[in-house]
Amino acid sequence: MANRPAPALVLREGDLERLSRIVRSTAERAGLVLRSRIVLLAAEGLANESIAERVGVARNTVLAWRRRYAQSGLRGLEDQARSGRPRRIDHRKIVSTTLKPPPKKYGVTHWSSRLLGKHLGIGNKTVAVAWREYGVQPWRAETFRFSTDPELVGKVNDVVGLYLNPPENAIVLCVDEKSQIQALDRTAPLLPIREGSCEKRTHDYVRHGTSTLFAALEIATGRVTGACKPRHRNTEFLAFLKQVARAYPDQDLHLVMDNYAAHKHPNVKAWLEAHPRVKCHFTPTHASWMNLVEVWFGIIERQAIHRGTFGSVKDLNAKIRAFITGWNDRCHPFVWTKTADQILKKAKRSTTSETPH
Missing domain, CATH: 1.10.10 (Arc Repressor Mutant, subunit A)
Structure with a gap:
């Protein structure tokens, strides 16, 4: 009696689509693709000899993968763990x-x-x-800094409290300066972005001077009050504080700032005492990242300064002011999410951790 062809292989639910996806994939292992083709052809009812001839394997190989799929489904088509040669290197x-x-x-x-x-x-x-x-990466190195501020706990709770639970009928502003912004001009005109080609610029440049950007970020709205000045002494900082006070008349202001010397100059302290509606809250030392205006400084750096070309400091200042105007038209609130306890817990863990042996 002549040998009858094997009956069509019955696929499990959902396997037809998975097997077809594997066969079409260019990223799957060649062995898995071959086995999937064998199973799909067997499901179509082709004889084992025809499948072997079509995919270029022996008939026994077709029988083996039919049997493996029938027993274990798609898992049966995976490579089995092999013992291999014992590792000789520790x-x-x-x-x-x-x-x-x-x-x-x-x-x-x-x-x-x-x-x-x-x-x-x-x-x-x-x-x-x-x-x-x-997980060892000897080529990588990161920096760290512990805050040694004796008032760490109090300052963290104070600043985070302003962010998460701001006072009623008051404005919370994050204040700082971005100093030494360079007015750089390229030695040749930029080549603009085109289809299939990104913007190009020369690697060399001409430096026309520097400017300092003073900024006050209103966290509830994201609105920024800014001023560009040639230096960042207490004189310029005090002038900026007066500008901020004029921008928010008859409102209590809570200013978050870092411990830069100009922020604590006697002239600044005297002005603050004469204007009790303006109250300062200082971040811990080495924790300027708690000042949300630093986030905004990153935004203006990426979007307006880093790739900009400036023929003079005056041109630089004009483009910074233009960015602030445009930003205030599309600004959004800056939301703080980390609690004071989370920050202090991490700081404590960092200072008490030991080097692993």
Whole structure:
């Protein structure tokens, strides 16, 4: 009696779409694509010999993958775990050596995979695998700074309290200055953005001087009061405070600012005493990130200054003022979300943490 062709393979619910997606994919492993094709052809009712001829494998291979799918579904098409050759290199030793400074004879500050591989007599790819396994990245370095302010707790609670629960019938403003803004002009005109090509500019430039931007950010609306001045002494800062006071007449003002010396100058203190409706709240030392105007300074830097070209300081100041005018037409509130307890908990954890061994 002649051999009858095997019956069509019955696919599980939803597998037709998944298998078809795998077969069409250009990112899947070639082996998985091949097995998926075999299963799809078997589901169409093709004979095993025809499937083997079409995909270029032996008939027994077709039988094996039909059986695997029938038993385990899509999971049966995945590669099974293989024991392989036992690892002969201890990754912990590689990482342990990585965490120690390189010998002085190398004259380097940190290990590279090639240098450590040569030092240990192994391949640099083996070093890279060990680093990836343990999450070690010797080429990276970050900065940190602990606040040593003796009034840390009080200042954090004060500033965060203003953000999360501002006083009624009062305005909360974040005040600071962005100093040393350079009026840079390129040595050749910019090449504008075009289809298929980004904006281009020369790497060299002409410096025409610097300016300082004083800004007061109203957190409830995002509105900014700004002024450009040639320097950032207490004289300029006091003049800016008077400008802010005029911009908000007959309203109590709560100003959040950092501990820059000009902010605490006797002239500034005397003016504040004469104007009790203006109250200052200082961020902890080394915690200027708590001043929300720093976020706005990042916005104007990215959107108006970094890629700008300025023929003079006057031109720079005019474009800064134009940005502030446009910003105030589209501004939005600045919302603070982190509580004082969260900030203090993280600060405490950072100062008490020990270096892992």
